[in-house]
Amino acid sequence: MSYPELNVPIRILLGPGPSMVHPRVLRSMATPLIGHLDPAFFQLMGEVQGLLRYTFKTTNLFTMALAGTGSAGMEASLANFVEPGDPVLICVNGYFSERMYEMAKRYGADVKRLEKPWGEIFSPDEVEKAVKEHRPKLVAIVHAETSTGALQPLEGLADVVHQHDALLLVDAVTSLGGTRLLVDEWDLDIVYSATQKALNAPPGLAPITLSERAVEVLKARKTPVTTWYLDLQLIGQYWGIERAYHHTAPISMIYALREALRLVEEEGLERRWRRHERAAQTLWDGLEALGLELYIPPEYRLPTLTTVKVPPDVNERMVRRHLLEDYNVEIAGGLGALKGRVWRIGLMGFSARKENVLMLLAALEDILKRK
Amino acid sequence: MSYPELNVPIRILLGPGPSMVHPRVLRSMATPLIGHLDPAFFQLMGEVQGLLRYTFKTTNLFTMALAGTGSAGMEASLANFVEPGDPVLICVNGYFSERMYEMAKRYGADVKRLEKPWGEIFSPDEVEKAVKEHRPKLVAIVHAETSTGALQPLEGLADVVHQHDALLLVDAVTSLGGTRLLVDEWDLDIVYSATQKALNAPPGLAPITLSERAVEVLKARKTPVTTWYLDLQLIGQYWGIERAYHHTAPISMIYALREALRLVEEEGLERRWRRHERAAQTLWDGLEALGLELYIPPEYRLPTLTTVKVPPDVNERMVRRHLLEDYNVEIAGGLGALKGRVWRIGLMGFSARKENVLMLLAALEDILKRK
Numbered sequence: 001m002s003y004p005e006l007n008v009p010i011r012i013l014l015g016p017g018p019s020m021v022h023p024r025v026l027r028s029m030a031t032p033l034i035g036h037l038d039p040a041f042f043q044l045m046g047e048v049q050g051l052l053r054y055t056f057k058t059t060n061l062f063t064m065a066l067a068g069t070g071s072a073g074m075e076a077s078l079a080n081f082v083e084p085g086d087p088v089l090i091c092v093n094g095y096f097s098e099r100m101y102e103m104a105k106r107y108g109a110d111v112k113r114l115e116k117p118w119g120e121i122f123s124p125d126e127v128e129k130a131v132k133e134h135r136p137k138l139v140a141i142v143h144a145e146t147s148t149g150a151l152q153p154l155e156g157l158a159d160v161v162h163q164h165d166a167l168l169l170v171d172a173v174t175s176l177g178g179t180r181l182l183v184d185e186w187d188l189d190i191v192y193s194a195t196q197k198a199l200n201a202p203p204g205l206a207p208i209t210l211s212e213r214a215v216e217v218l219k220a221r222k223t224p225v226t227t228w229y230l231d232l233q234l235i236g237q238y239w240g241i242e243r244a245y246h247h248t249a250p251i252s253m254i255y256a257l258r259e260a261l262r263l264v265e266e267e268g269l270e271r272r273w274r275r276h277e278r279a280a281q282t283l284w285d286g287l288e289a290l291g292l293e294l295y296i297p298p299e300y301r302l303p304t305l306t307t308v309k310v311p312p313d314v315n316e317r318m319v320r321r322h323l324l325e326d327y328n329v330e331i332a333g334g335l336g337a338l339k340g341r342v343w344r345i346g347l348m349g350f351s352a353r354k355e356n357v358l359m360l361l362a363a364l365e366d367i368l369k370r371k
Numbered sequence: 372m373s374y375p376e377l378n379v380p381i382r383i384l385l386g387p388g389p390s391m392v393h394p395r396v397l398r399s400m401a402t403p404l405i406g407h408l409d410p411a412f413f414q415l416m417g418e419v420q421g422l423l424r425y426t427f428k429t430t431n432l433f434t435m436a437l438a439g440t441g442s443a444g445m446e447a448s449l450a451n452f453v454e455p456g457d458p459v460l461i462c463v464n465g466y467f468s469e470r471m472y473e474m475a476k477r478y479g480a481d482v483k484r485l486e487k488p489w490g491e492i493f494s495p496d497e498v499e500k501a502v503k504e505h506r507p508k509l510v511a512i513v514h515a516e517t518s519t520g521a522l523q524p525l526e527g528l529a530d531v532v533h534q535h536d537a538l539l540l541v542d543a544v545t546s547l548g549g550t551r552l553l554v555d556e557w558d559l560d561i562v563y564s565a566t567q568k569a570l571n572a573p574p575g576l577a578p579i580t581l582s583e584r585a586v587e588v589l590k591a592r593k594t595p596v597t598t599w600y601l602d603l604q605l606i607g608q609y610w611g612i613e614r615a616y617h618h619t620a621p622i623s624m625i626y627a628l629r630e631a632l633r634l635v636e637e638e639g640l641e642r643r644w645r646r647h648e649r650a651a652q653t654l655w656d657g658l659e660a661l662g663l664e665l666y667i668p669p670e671y672r673l674p675t676l677t678t679v680k681v682p683p684d685v686n687e688r689m690v691r692r693h694l695l696e697d698y699n700v701e702i703a704g705g706l707g708a709l710k711g712r713v714w715r716i717g718l719m720g721f722s723a724r725k726e727n728v729l730m731l732l733a734a735l736e737d738i739l740k741r742k
Contacts, residue, residue: 017619030397259377262374
């Protein structure tokens with residue numbers, strides 16, 4: 001048994017995440033560790049919270065990063081706000097809303113589905129109708145569906161949900177830092193994300209923010225949260241003024257997230273969103289010039305993740321394999337209902353640069369011509 | 372709002388973890404990312420599994436690293452093997468066995484406690500008596516109690532547990548890679564650990580290994596595991612031959628763990644255990660020479676984590692603050708029942724070096740004399 005030195009291929013990551021990580025973020029992880037209860041670490045945590053508030057566009061006190069990937073953020077959001085038997089409404093139109101449904105079921109919620117075909121979006125009226133019918137405690141929706149490339153408009157949704165005394169839970173995994181997300185202005189209650197998409201830190205943390213309304217609901221729980229690891233009240237005591245030990249924070253990942261968020265702040269959110277839009281528009285134009293068809297109509301097409309229909313005569317896996325093996329470019333295939341039918345191309349944060357788009361288009365053209 | 376460049380104090384970490392991370396491990400994290408479904412990443416995962424089997428002393432096929440800290444390993448171990456109403460026996464003699472108890476309760480187990488005062492250990496006879504009385508499906512015990520510094524002997528325990536058709540779950544958070552742990556020879560069924568202790572990777576992953584007996588029990592579950600994120604059957608499909616997407620693996624942490632485990636293999640487990648013993652003996656001798664009293668008797672004293680009684684006339688917090696502020700040395704205070712009564716000194720992996728011990732002893736002597 002003998003394992004060689006770490007020696008990984010250098011890839012251009014244009015899939016649904018992880019995206020490419022900025023060299024400054026990579027370098028930050030080579031910093032020697034300090035303890036998770038060191039006053040110097042508490043200061044870093046406070047800084048990460050401030051930077052997250054900037055990025056989420058919120059003043060929510062409860063804003064932090066959970067020690068797990070985006071899926072841990074999803075699970076924490078459902079597990080902490082659902083008690084057995086609670087009515088919950090999940091807006092299902094893709095792979096990740098299906099996952100929300102699965103999780104809510106496991107925690108014993110009385111889960112109703114508001115369904116649309118994959119790739120479509122919901123109007124406030126449709127949500128209101130379902131809310132009136134099911135009277136849920138919680139309505140969950142995905143802002144940027146990584147499986148379909150659809151961008152769900154969120155403006156006006158909270159009014160509908162709050163009028164019926166429910167909370168609005170939003171999956172912002174593929175939107176935070178990459179496309180307009182205004183937590184306070186849109187009055188969202190529970191919003192989680194992930195670090196490896198438009199924030200350009202490595203996977204491993206789940207940023208999350210809770211409105212005061214959500215914190216009140218959390219405090220009023222009658223039963224303990226089944227998951228101890230993702231119990232937001234306990235985690236909140238570590239990130240809050242108590243600084244009470246819960247688990248050992250992933251120090252190096254917090255270093256990385258802090259540096260990634262500094263890059264977001266330096267660029268400025270508005271400029272960053274525009275950069276994503278420009279990169280995506282270049283990609284969309286280029287793909288159409290290659291004769292390819294986009295899966296999502298332009299009105300609600302997500303800039304961070306584009307789905308392209310696989311032409312009928314093309315072997316989609318072979319194209320991806322060529323891209324990876326001959327060009328070191330990673331894109332992804334479809335998930336679930338779209339498996340084999342689309343490619344998924346991510347332009348997130350540091351990956352969302354014109355030069356990457358041009359390289360991908362040229363490589364795709366080569367491969368599609370060759371066959 | 373403006374956040375300066377990352378600039379953390381350089382600490383000597385001699386607390387209960389995180390321990391100091393070897394420069395080779397730090398450097399590995401500065402490696403550019405590849406995707407979590409890249410064939411090159413699957414190869415790395417396989418290598419990490421091989422290295423973990425070496426370190427756990429096991430041939431268990433189900434050997435992997437969960438995407439959370441040690442507490443996530445604990446939660447996965449309980450959540451996956453406990454169904455509501457299942458009888459479970461927890462051997463409680465410290466902070467982390469109390470945490471196991473808390474988690475098992477949350478997952479709806481019928482939990483019995485076999486109790487001993489903090490810092491004591493259990494004999495196979497005592498466990499057998501409790502097993503005969505309660506007929507548990509699962510017996511959980513902590514190998515190396517980070518809160519007390521006691522090392523629980525495990526030889527012979529599995530026979531007692533298996534004779535009564537139960538599984539033996541072992542918390543090896545502070546033992547793996549630092550003191551003798553023989554998963555196969557001792558016939559342990561479920562063993563989890565953490566990366567930030569004697570393995571010297573940053574916190575953020577939980578190595579875990581399951582015996583075939585445990586895998587059979589897992590497969591025979593009648594109800595879905597409540598936690599989706601820590602569902603071992605789903606995670607096993609990602610780490611297994613299926614390589615089925617579950618969540619986005621924390622790529623940079625896997626790089627770090629791989630490098631940390633390479634260091635374990637290069638040193639050799641036996642030599643590594645002896646190095647920990649020698650460093651600990653030097654510490655113990657030095658502390659006693661300073662007139663301090665150790666909390667745990669030598670017969671079952673843990674080399675990786677030493678508890679020292681705080682003399683009655685000494686302000687324990689002040690001593691720790693001096694150590695941190697004036698010498699950049701981190702040690703910890705007591706947890707739970709031992710709060711204020713002991714200091715906890717960790718000598719784990721890369722931290723377990725004679726030079727660190729001498730520095731700590733000299734600094735402690737200075738501080739204790741000064742007051």
